[in-house]
Amino acid sequence: MAVVYNFSAGPGVLPEPVLREVQAEFLxxxxxxxxxxxxxxxxxxxxxxxxxETRLRRLMHIPDDYAVLFLQGGATLQFSMVPMNLRExxxxxxxxxxxxxKKAIADAxxxxxxxxxxxxxxxxxxxxxxWPEHIQDVDYLHVTLNNTIEGTRYTKLPDTDVPxxxxxxxNILAEAIDVQRYGLLYAGAQKNIxxxxxxxxxxxxxxxxxxxxxxxxxxxxxxxxxxxxPSTFSLYVAERVLAWVETEGGVEEMERRNEKxxxxxxxxxxxxxxxxxxxxxxxxxxxxxxxxTGDDATDEAFRQFAETRGLIELGGHRSVGGLRASLYNAMPxxxxxxxxxxxxEFEQEGQDVSYKxx
Ligand SMILES: *Cc1c(COP(=O)(O)O)cnc(C)c1O
Numbered sequence: 001m002a003v004v005y006n007f008s009a010g011p012g013v014l015p016e017p018v019l020r021e022v023q024a025e026f027l028x029x030x031x032x033x034x035x036x037x038x039x040x041x042x043x044x045x046x047x048x049x050x051x052x053e054t055r056l057r058r059l060m061h062i063p064d065d066y067a068v069l070f071l072q073g074g075a076t077l078q079f080s081m082v083p084m085n086l087r088e089x090x091x092x093x094x095x096x097x098x099x100x101x102k103k104a105i106a107d108a109x110x111x112x113x114x115x116x117x118x119x120x121x122x123x124x125x126x127x128x129x130x131w132p133e134h135i136q137d138v139d140y141l142h143v144t145l146n147n148t149i150e151g152t153r154y155t156k157l158p159d160t161d162v163p164x165x166x167x168x169x170x171n172i173l174a175e176a177i178d179v180q181r182y183g184l185l186y187a188g189a190q191k192n193i194x195x196x197x198x199x200x201x202x203x204x205x206x207x208x209x210x211x212x213x214x215x216x217x218x219x220x221x222x223x224x225x226x227x228x229x230p231s232t233f234s235l236y237v238a239e240r241v242l243a244w245v246e247t248e249g250g251v252e253e254m255e256r257r258n259e260k261x262x263x264x265x266x267x268x269x270x271x272x273x274x275x276x277x278x279x280x281x282x283x284x285x286x287x288x289x290x291x292x293t294g295d296d297a298t299d300e301a302f303r304q305f306a307e308t309r310g311l312i313e314l315g316g317h318r319s320v321g322g323l324r325a326s327l328y329n330a331m332p333x334x335x336x337x338x339x340x341x342x343x344x345e346f347e348q349e350g351q352d353v354s355y356k357x358x
Contacts (some may be wrong), residue, residue: 005335008313009148009288010170010246011190015330016162018240035236047227048239059251060172062179062202069201069222070230074189075100075169077183079107082184085211085219086139093117093138093162097128097154098147099319104299108142117141125150128283131158140183146171148191149317151290151324152283157181161205161265172200172314173331174243174287177253183207192287192306192328194238197231236243245329254329258286261327262334265289268340274347275299278322292322299323302346309342 006013029035030044038045054301062068082104083092089113094105096119106257108114117137118129125147146153148170157164163183163344171177172187174230179185184203190196204217211218221227245254268282269277269291278290293299299322303314316322325339 002310002324003338004312005331005338005343006312007327007331007339009191009317009324010188011109011196012192012326012328014237014241015244015331016196018237021240022237023172024284025332029086029236029289036233038232040226041252045334046233048228048236052235052239052242056200056238059242059245060177061177062200064244065205066179067203067208067219067223069203069219070226070235071199071201071222072197072231074196074199075167075186076103078102078167078186079104080110081217081219082142082186083111085209086165086184086207086212088139089137090137093107093113093132093135095119095129095140095143097123097152098125098150099146099317099340100148100169101142101144104142104144104167105183109221112139123268124292125152126279128152128154131156131160135160135162140165141180143167145177146174146285146287148285148288148326149278149290149320150326151277151285151288153285156206156281163204170326170328173242173251173254173286174258178249183293185283189202189234192325193229194241195234198234199237222227234351238308239339241330255286257333258327258329261331261333264340265325266331266335268343272343272347274350275302275323275324275343287328288324288326290320290322290324291317292316296321302343305349306339309345311339314339319329 027034031298056068063115084345092108093115096102096105096116115131117135120127120129131290142165144167164183165184168185169187171193174193186201189198208219208223210220215221266277269275274293275291306314314323
């Protein structure tokens, strides 16, 4: 079978050696039963969760005064759990940098007053808003560090005493994140860590207080324990993926590779006579690269052209259209060079055929 490269934004590509390992031990994991038949309270499974946390702490240099929580509900449930659990004054600041932050803002409004401290909505989120100069008297400042749909990212952080809360769903483990600068980080696992069904929350312990909330929704009920049955399969695969990241050289090495991969693709787009990147300048994402020919029909023709050559999931997000290549950790360099070759092939064919008339 020809090689397939999966450019999906999420659930995204996972390391092939991990998938093979999972396949090999799926019927019988240590005790002669499948991992998906095993109690989450068993010693065997307890070891997996412990290992997962240990690896994550090592890879991200997470200090002891931060708790790591393994939840469900995706990043989307964190849009609500964050304001529910961090609410003191009931005033929350948000940077409105993309469609995901817009959704986070909409959900936070159920729990207090949202101050939009900066927005790039007017430019259709083609850029990111600057950090606010002065921000105070709010419970936290929320930012989407990497805008998965629009392909922008923050690299610098503001100087502020307000706890920073970041949605890192699409850049966790893809680039170095200085955990100590944040009060809370959260991420759905399905972009860069493992299968869907697992959400990571990394929270400074002093921000966790007892709340009059339904048990699942309170961070305090998840600290150092599994409150209920987690998505056991997702936890198990995530642990194997983190082991792979460690073997490959850790987050620093992932970042180096992702910089190399994304630079290759951005350079190809910047010099292409047909395609161009939707984001320019220093805030280009390392992991999600939206691009277009400027014409819907030609974009669609290329998407199909690429698909028949084993390059799949290159369509843009359904809300914005166009094309998008997601280059998560498990996307090899060869996937990117292959994409660039296929772009050139398409450009070549376009000299004979006008796709605008297809
Ligand atoms: C994918 C994504 C989400 C939504 O995640 P779910 O796990 O599907 O809820 C939220 N924020 C960002 C930045 C994302 O990339």
